[in-house]
Amino acid sequence: MRIGQELKEAREAKDLSVTDIASAIRVNKKYIQALEDGNYLFLPSQVHAKGFLKLYANHLGLDAKALTAELVSYYKGIEDSKKTPPGIKNRSKFNFNVRTDHVLIAASSILVVALVFYGVSHIKRPVVTHPPASPFELGRSVAIKKELPKAPVAAPVKKTEVVKENPAAKGVTIRLDVLKPSKVTVWVNNKLDFSEQLDPGDIKTFTGNHIRVSSDVGEAIRITRDGITYGTLGSGPGPAEQNYGSAF
Numbered sequence: 026m027r028i029g030q031e032l033k034e035a036r037e038a039k040d041l042s043v044t045d046i047a048s049a050i051r052v053n054k055k056y057i058q059a060l061e062d063g064n065y066l067f068l069p070s071q072v073h074a075k076g077f078l079k080l081y082a083n084h085l086g087l088d089a090k091a092l093t094a095e096l097v098s099y100y101k102g103i104e105d106s107k108k109t110p111p112g113i114k115n116r117s118k119f120n121f122n123v124r125t126d127h128v129l130i131a132a133s134s135i136l137v138v139a140l141v142f143y144g145v146s147h148i149k150r151p152v153v154t155h156p157p158a159s160p161f162e163l164g165r166s167v168a169i170k171k172e173l174p175k176a177p178v179a180a181p182v183k184k185t186e187v188v189k190e191n192p193a194a195k196g197v198t199i200r201l202d203v204l205k206p207s208k209v210t211v212w213v214n215n216k217l218d219f220s221e222q223l224d225p226g227d228i229k230t231f232t233g234n235h236i237r238v239s240s241d242v243g244e245a246i247r248i249t250r251d252g253i254t255y256g257t258l259g260s261g262p263g264p265a266e267q268n269y270g271s272a273f
Contacts, residue, residue, distance in 0.1 A: 028078070028092050029063040035085040036061075050080040051219075052230060057081065069198075070252050071100050076200065076228040196234040197269050198251055203227040205245035212237040235270035 036046060043061070047054040056077050059067040068074040075093050082089035201209065203223045211219040213233040223229070240246045243259015250269055259265025 028095055029061040031087065031092070032081060032085065033061045035087055039085065046081060046084065050077075050084050052077050052080060053232075065096065065099060072249070073200070073230075073252070074100075076202075076230065079228060196232060197236060198230065198232045199236045199238065199269050200249040201227075201229040201231075201238065202247040202249065203229075203245060204247055204257070205242055207240045207242040207245035209246065210239045233270070235268070237266065237268050239266040240264065 036043075043054055043057050046052075047057050056068055056073075059065065060074075060078060060081060065074050068077065075096060078093055078096055079089045082092050201211075201223075203209075203225055206222070206224055208222050209219070209229070210217070211229070211231055213231055214235055215237075218231065219229065238246070238248070238258060240258050241264045242262055243265025244257045244261055246258040246265075248255045248258055248267070248269075258267055
């Protein structure tokens with residue numbers, strides 16, 4: 026795909042580094058590098074990939090719509106390849122040309138083997154009788170049984186306690202999808218981080234231990250937390266504000 030090459034050439038033409046881009050559009054540097062390398066499966070999700078690409082392309086003055094369409098086509102190709110294994114279109118339409126004489130030979134062979142097995146299984150075998158054991162042999166057998174050592178008892182296996190990591194300690198990632206024009210203000214870790222008028226289609230992503238989002242139109246902002254969409258910031262046209270983090 027030409028997406029990564031086009032992004033990289035445009036960035037270098039503006040004499041910008043990957044770090045410069047990551048700082049300007051507020052996207053992790055590793056995701057910027059993944060876009061340029063064409064490593065789209067490294068990105069958190071398809072939604073994140075399209076959002077990051079749109080921010081990057083708009084910042085460089087590229088055609089974000091065309092690049093996003095190419096990325097969507099890439100993901101669709103992956104999904105199609107998972108649905109139908111390559112080289113197998115329809116197993117039910119295979120055409121088997123089997124000769125009748127081969128079938129008859131195979132059937133005859135199976136019948137012969139079945140008859141032979143039936144005959145062998147019904148042959149009467151002579152019954153072998155053994156004289157009763159003498160008292161001496163019985164006593165010796167009991168003595169031998171008593172001398173057999175006991176099998177060692179296996180020690181109980183100790184269970185290893187697995188300590189689960191608390192995902193909240195790593196903070197949260199909040200994505201804002203703008204549905205209607207609105208003024209949005211964001212505080213990250215109790216510090217003002219962003220405050221601008223946004224238009225429909227704009228996407229903003231913030232990461233921190235505590236994130237506070239405010240908008241003058243609550244229903245204009247759709248919230249996605251750590252890849253899970255929770256709906257709009259508010260339920261009506263009035264202002265709304267929400268807090269996100271390990272304590273919320």
